[in-house]
Amino acid sequence: MTNALENTFGAMAIALSDDIFSSIQANGLVQSEAEAIGHLGHAPGLAISHLADAISLSHAATVRLVARLEDRGLVERSPSETDGRTVLLKLSERGQELHARQMGQRQDKLRTALKALSSDEQAMLSFLSTKLLNALLRDENHAFRVCRLCNRQVCANCPVETEMMRREEVQC
Amino acid sequence: MTNALENTFGAMAIALSDDIFSSIQANGLVQSEAEAIGHLGHAPGLAISHLADAISLSHAATVRLVARLEDRGLVERSPSETDGRTVLLKLSERGQELHARQMGQRQDKLRTALKALSSDEQAMLSFLSTKLLNALLRDENHAFRVCRLCNRQVCANCPVETEMMRREEVQC
DNA sequence: AACAGTTATATGCATCATGCATGTACATCA
DNA sequence: TGATGTACATGCATGATGCATATAACTGTT
Numbered sequence: 001m002t003n004a005l006e007n008t009f010g011a012m013a014i015a016l017s018d019d020i021f022s023s024i025q026a027n028g029l030v031q032s033e034a035e036a037i038g039h040l041g042h043a044p045g046l047a048i049s050h051l052a053d054a055i056s057l058s059h060a061a062t063v064r065l066v067a068r069l070e071d072r073g074l075v076e077r078s079p080s081e082t083d084g085r086t087v088l089l090k091l092s093e094r095g096q097e098l099h100a101r102q103m104g105q106r107q108d109k110l111r112t113a114l115k116a117l118s119s120d121e122q123a124m125l126s127f128l129s130t131k132l133l134n135a136l137l138r139d140e141n142h143a144f145r146v147c148r149l150c151n152r153q154v155c156a157n158c159p160v161e162t163e164m165m166r167r168e169e170v171q172c
Numbered sequence: 173m174t175n176a177l178e179n180t181f182g183a184m185a186i187a188l189s190d191d192i193f194s195s196i197q198a199n200g201l202v203q204s205e206a207e208a209i210g211h212l213g214h215a216p217g218l219a220i221s222h223l224a225d226a227i228s229l230s231h232a233a234t235v236r237l238v239a240r241l242e243d244r245g246l247v248e249r250s251p252s253e254t255d256g257r258t259v260l261l262k263l264s265e266r267g268q269e270l271h272a273r274q275m276g277q278r279q280d281k282l283r284t285a286l287k288a289l290s291s292d293e294q295a296m297l298s299f300l301s302t303k304l305l306n307a308l309l310r311d312e313n314h315a316f317r318v319c320r321l322c323n324r325q326v327c328a329n330c331p332v333e334t335e336m337m338r339r340e341e342v343q344c
Numbered sequence: 345a346a347c348a349g350t351t352a353t354a355t356g357c358a359t360c361a362t363g364c365a366t367g368t369a370c371a372t373c374a
Numbered sequence: 375t376g377a378t379g380t381a382c383a384t385g386c387a388t389g390a391t392g393c394a395t396a397t398a399a400c401t402g403t404t
Contacts, residue, residue: 003326005298006282007319010192011332012305015318017189019308020182030361049381061362063383068361085370085381110178116307121300126177128289128297133184135288136191146187147179154175160183202390221352233391235354240390257352257399 016113020149023105027098032057032065034102037091038148040075041099044090047080051089054145074098103151130159137163188285192321195277199270204229204237206274209263210320212247213271216262219252223261226317246270275323302331309335 024034035055040046046054052062066089069075074095080086091099114122137143143160152158196206207227212218218226224234238261241247246267252258263271286294309315315332324330 003279003323004328004330005294005301006279006286007322007324007327008298008305008331009286009301010188010278010282011318011322012301012308013185013188014192014321015305015308016182016185018317020186032361047381057361058363059382060364060384063381064361067383080381083371083381087382106182107175107178110182113304113307114178114181116303117300121303122177124296125300126180128293128300129177129181129184131288131293132285133180133187135285136184136187145190146183149186150179150183151175152179155179156176159180204390219352229390230392231353232355232393235352236390239354252352255352255400259353 016109019109020106023109024102024149026105027101032061033069035148036062036065036069037074037095037099037102039144040089040091041096041103042147042150042152045088046090047086047088049086053141054148056145069095102149106149107151133159134163140164188281191281192278195281196274196321198277199273201270204233205241207320208234208237208241209246209267209271209274211316212261212263213268213275214319214322214324217260218262219258219260221258225313226320228317241267275321278321279323305331306335312336 021031021034025031027034029037032055036051039051039054048062048066049059051066052059055062055065057065066075066077066087070077073092076090076092076095077087078090080088114125117125133146137146137160143164147155147158147160150158193203193206197203199206201209204227208223211223211226220234220238221231223238224231227234227237229237238247238249238259242249245264248262248264248267249259250262252260286297289297305318309318309332315336319327319330319332322330
């Protein structure tokens, strides 16, 4: 019976992920751009090279991506004060609005699905999701990437952070 | 606390979906090509236009995609016997091997995650996934799309099919 | 039977995100 | 100071895609 679970669970995850990304892309951004907006919303002051790592794109492609977002008035670039090579990125006001809209769209999709569950079932799902997420997490960079579309303001005790801190402790 | 669940669940679904697609793309196919292989593995004899619907691509782009897959010896085209316009597609032997490999890669990723759960927890997840999947399903075409990477041979009582049949009955 | 409208596939053309190779400015270390 | 490494930028090529259009085949109407 394990196989049927794999199919059902896998199909559900892909269906949900599809839904989230397609609703986000309705704003006229391609996926990499939407992900960049997500990251920059969480981590203002990110350098281009770090953004490149986070969205799994080459440095060159990220430079162009940032240029596009800057042209559209979504992102602002400023020189680093401590390193003359580095360019620091942050969302403009319009970029922040878009970021908020993106998170809202994601949340709507999730709510629609979660409405199908009772509150007991939701609690169970929360427990299971945390366990599964921990099993999926790889390194620091991956953890950062996984949260790229989260609404961090409401993620008081983010399970990803908890897990990464736990791993740190184990190492020491 | 609902919001934390939304973040965790959403992040988990996206992390898993990322993993599945990136493992599949290691075979040198872009996502749309991998999805086409998935569909054709389940539905040999599919026409180009129906494949286009299934992978959400324009007809023109699908024609080119099929040409690429044919060039690589993965897909075979044959004229329909009942309609002189239609081209019927099926996987070549190599295409079928690739399809099997794809499903295996997906399954490996899912197994890795599911190992973190006890068998009771897995049973609970199966129940919850089915409920969530039903809530996410839209029309016939979407249902077909959602299963695009499943291993249908082991999906004896596919919850997607069950749900779509239930809806049919309600309408009649 | 002829004609109009529709459908399935194909193709010319332009666009655009991307990678590779390279260039340039700055930083770090010996 | 000089060598190496790092961060960003850019020229060039590739490749997947969409739009507009062409072609062939089917369907329904008169």
